[in-house]
Amino acid sequence: MASLLRLMPHPAFRGFNAIRCSSAYARTTLRNGGKTKSSRHSLVSAIKKGPARREKKAESESQVFHYGAFGGLREVNDQDSQKIAGVLAKVTDFDQLKILPEVRHAVKKAISSETIAKSLDSSKTAGEDIKPSPVQVAVIQKLSKTLMNRQLQVHMVAAETGSGKTMAYLVPLFDYLKRGEQDTPESWDQIKDKAIVRSVILVPTHELVEQVYKTVKLNADLLGLHAFRWNMDTSYNDFIEAVKARIDILVTTPGKILNMFKVRIINRPERLLSGVRFAVLDEADTLMDRSWLEETHNAIKSFPNTNHLVFCSATIPSEFHKTMDRLFPTSEAITTPKLHKISQKIDFKLIDASLNPYKGSKIKALAQALYAIMKDGTEEGFEKRCLVFVNEKKDAKKVAEQLSERYGHSCVSLTGEDAISERLDKISAFVSPPKRLDEISLDLPSTSNETIAREPTVLPNSNIKLATPDSARGKKSATLKVLVTTDLMARGLNFQGVRNVILFDVPKTSIDLVHRAGRTGRMMQGGRVFMVIDKKTKSWAKAVPKIVRNNKTLS
Numbered sequence: 001m002a003s004l005l006r007l008m009p010h011p012a013f014r015g016f017n018a019i020r021c022s023s024a025y026a027r028t029t030l031r032n033g034g035k036t037k038s039s040r041h042s043l044v045s046a047i048k049k050g051p052a053r054r055e056k057k058a059e060s061e062s063q064v065f066h067y068g069a070f071g072g073l074r075e076v077n078d079q080d081s082q083k084i085a086g087v088l089a090k091v092t093d094f095d096q097l098k099i100l101p102e103v104r105h106a107v108k109k110a111i112s113s114e115t116i117a118k119s120l121d122s123s124k125t126a127g128e129d130i131k132p133s134p135v136q137v138a139v140i141q142k143l144s145k146t147l148m149n150r151q152l153q154v155h156m157v158a159a160e161t162g163s164g165k166t167m168a169y170l171v172p173l174f175d176y177l178k179r180g181e182q183d184t185p186e187s188w189d190q191i192k193d194k195a196i197v198r199s200v201i202l203v204p205t206h207e208l209v210e211q212v213y214k215t216v217k218l219n220a221d222l223l224g225l226h227a228f229r230w231n232m233d234t235s236y237n238d239f240i241e242a243v244k245a246r247i248d249i250l251v252t253t254p255g256k257i258l259n260m261f262k263v264r265i266i267n268r269p270e271r272l273l274s275g276v277r278f279a280v281l282d283e284a285d286t287l288m289d290r291s292w293l294e295e296t297h298n299a300i301k302s303f304p305n306t307n308h309l310v311f312c313s314a315t316i317p318s319e320f321h322k323t324m325d326r327l328f329p330t331s332e333a334i335t336t337p338k339l340h341k342i343s344q345k346i347d348f349k350l351i352d353a354s355l356n357p358y359k360g361s362k363i364k365a366l367a368q369a370l371y372a373i374m375k376d377g378t379e380e381g382f383e384k385r386c387l388v389f390v391n392e393k394k395d396a397k398k399v400a401e402q403l404s405e406r407y408g409h410s411c412v413s414l415t416g417e418d419a420i421s422e423r424l425d426k427i428s429a430f431v432s433p434p435k436r437l438d439e440i441s442l443d444l445p446s447t448s449n450e451t452i453a454r455e456p457t458v459l460p461n462s463n464i465k466l467a468t469p470d471s472a473r474g475k476k477s478a479t480l481k482v483l484v485t486t487d488l489m490a491r492g493l494n495f496q497g498v499r500n501v502i503l504f505d506v507p508k509t510s511i512d513l514v515h516r517a518g519r520t521g522r523m524m525q526g527g528r529v530f531m532v533i534d535k536k537t538k539s540w541a542k543a544v545p546k547i548v549r550n551n552k553t554l555s
């Protein structure tokens, strides 16, 4: 902790005269038996503002659900949301945003080849019907106003899970790099053949290095930019060879940046990194939490000439907000109206393991739910995948073993203890789009144990009602792959087309709930989240399905 306390704002970030995130909305809340009381301070200010304001505040407060004893999410600033809603009502097309034509063309093409959104019109040429998502409109519109200004600009971007945040920060980044080449040809001539890195994207895990790099590379090839990823397989020599020909976008982890300074083979790393003008921290709430902060902050400090520093995340935990206020007091927030809400496209259901026939056995309830999902007739013709989240890493292996050995489910477990190559291998079947059953050889699990009811597939005594159409009965069409994992895999990963998530344990905080549920229902696609509850589960957990249905914000 002592070392954390010593962290001060980066010298380059002090005294920069940008607008601060408003703290007027910072509210101290006292939690008492699940109910929230406003602190004296906010009560006094509410009285000062008079009855009309008080009513408005009460109304907006009722839209917020305080999850558990330590929800952890910062309350959303209503004024910011309303301002953004106004922009979103007017801007609906990439053509309305200030982006270089070649960048606009490339990103639309890249999105159309990668997106999971199914509403695309096949009669149109690639990218023609692609529209920007709300966070893309908000970020591109805001950053484009001062994109090429020379002074440091710090932004904190936050929007709901699966809303297209990667492209939201990539579009301004590509635009910045291409404009740099075109606007000042003399300076470009001087650097184009130099060994430099022009921009960096930092992420917390190697899985995310792979995922983000894939998207970056697709666009970079269309734009003639040099992209490079530095992950666990990359040698220092690979990096040296790549940087000789200029790296326009480097995707890596903070640890890899700091390693450059620890080895002799990389000559003057500070010179290579002095060219970094645009830096992005994806999954910033993780990268700036206690366990990462020192490393991340030191990595940022090695980019002393940055013009743009973008912190991007799906949630703004209160702790993260405080850290940003302390280290980057000039940062401006860009958020969307749906921040900290679970997508209404997600069907959120509870499985009560305390009822018969589970009699308090959560594993039995889970096995039955998986069986029901496998046989429910949805995703017909495709291999189904389901993610199961547990709170503790020690439980992941145990749960997966029980599901495979006792109940015959096709299961793998994954935690931070697995080697990185093993982790990448295990998630590959889940992060890629679903396979057609006629394209894979079927090796069906037996699901032979008598504890799993064969028919019907409705979960008894739970509020899950999964239909079993005739077409699904007895057919070989039912396969289900299950990944049992922890919060490690809940951040940022784009599990393409995974329609089912089961929360085997009730998440401890609203932050965990938002991230885990957000692995499905991405980019407004449908998905189902089942949360297993039992006698020990607190009443607030039972309220979550209603909170999702009523579109309430979590705090």
Ligand SMILES: Nc1ncnc2c1ncn2[C@@H]1O[C@H](COP(=O)(O)OP(=O)(O)OP(=O)(O)O)[C@@H](O)[C@H]1O
Pocket (backbone or CB within 6 Å): 111, 114, 115, 116, 117, 130, 131, 132, 133, 136, 159, 160, 161, 162, 163, 164, 165, 166, 167, 313, 314, 491, 492, 493, 494, 518, 522, 523
């Ligand atoms: N404008 C768009 N139209 C349609 N699909 C899009 C668009 N932009 C991005 N996508 C697709 O949406 C999916 C989710 O995008 P992305 O992974 O960037 O979400 P995210 O907001 O970063 O999620 P998370 O919070 O979980 O990190 C991807 O498959 C991506 O290709």
